Amino acid sequence: MAPAANRRIDVILNHTSGSAEKDPIAAQISDFLGSRGMRVQIVLARTAAELLAAADRAAAGDAGTVVAGGGDGTIAAVAAPLVGTDKRLGILPLGTFNYFARRFDVPLDVEGALAVIAGAAEVRADIGEVNGRIFLNSASIGLYPAALQQRETTYRKLGRSQIVAYAATALVLIEPPALLDLRIEADGVRLARRTPLLFLGTNEYQMESFGIRGGECVRSGRLAAYITRPLGIVPLWRLGLRAFFRGLHGAPEFEIVCAREFRVSLRRRRVRVALDGEVVGMEPPLHFRMRPGALGVLAGTPAPA
16 A cells, blocks of 8 residues: 555545534544645435435545544444454544444543554454444344434434433333244354344354353454344343343353354344444345454454454
């Protein structure tokens, strides 16, 4: 990559992420990075279509760094066309949970995050993929996608916050979705499971925040798959309350399986899959795999190898 390209930075801000006004943030970005000799182009995306189009243009352009400003879903959307290229992803965390930023020790304030971007310390990140779609933190089917859809509905009524997110999950537990009958092949080992939730993670920080073990999986370059044992409404409520107040350390309701690839079949024509907080429809079977070192990320401190 030419030195001139390294000084070019494309910034894509999601207008709907978080609660902060984006115009002052755009001015702060331009001043901070411009004063350090960088040529900055900023796009303020107001719709999902605008965001995806801007990400594709940035991936095809001559900027060495592409910055995503928003939550984890925004960052994943901007990162997707950068996978497998020599471009670097800068993170401007403006979302609710910001798990990917925390994984790479990127500060959650704008100036701190910009300092990391200006420092240009690149690490190669392992990411996940399912049926050609990438995910940075997690992918899941069952209870979690249902909770995310309820969360978006509740956000529109009450605004975005972590408390609102937890309340939305509680609403889903009142009438949880039906159990899934899954046929799973994990690195060639066949399993059959009946479960309300299959959750696959690539981000050790997110697992720790949920209070679940599995960091050894991702540290060894594998996906950590969490399979919830069949539970009724009352045990699910107990599990949710435990997660909220004490975390899920040692929870017997979870089975953990580590593998580089999972193939998941179920008797449905279409299934909702949650990818980094965004819900998409996919046709089974679902092929999950780890993509080692596929994405360059500007990090404050490298995540554990």
